[in-house]
Amino acid sequence: MAKGPSKHRPVFHLLVLASGFVSGGLLTQVARRFLPAGAVKEFLTTGVTPAVGPLPVDLIILKFAVGPVALDVSLLSLLGVLIAYLIARSLF
Template structure:
């Protein structure tokens, strides 16, 4: 449910970035923090591959999507 919440929140963020007019509300709702990890190299002697970079874009609307998913999950179970 957490992943579904982040997907819904990401969709809300992208919709706000496209449809809201420029101003303070758009800036407040769509500004996010993007922590990232990587690239990570993994060498297992017979297999070597790289992972990354992996980033997560967290904004107010993505947290709202997680809250909505939580409330839906709580009402279902």
């Protein structure tokens, strides 16, 4: 039987993506803390942070707000996603 992404469910792909972003975020925070100031630190740790919210929800008897939700994407977080993908691909 051929190996391929079609045999995996979407939950598997979401878990790989989430674990990649978490590990990449950890790499980013370690680099921000321990790398000396300079061009390399700026290049690796500068990120784009899209945000959504707050989103108010009014259900007549229940009112609440969701957010703000933000995602900090840097080069190291994308590297973490790539590493998680390669590990998952080699295991399965």
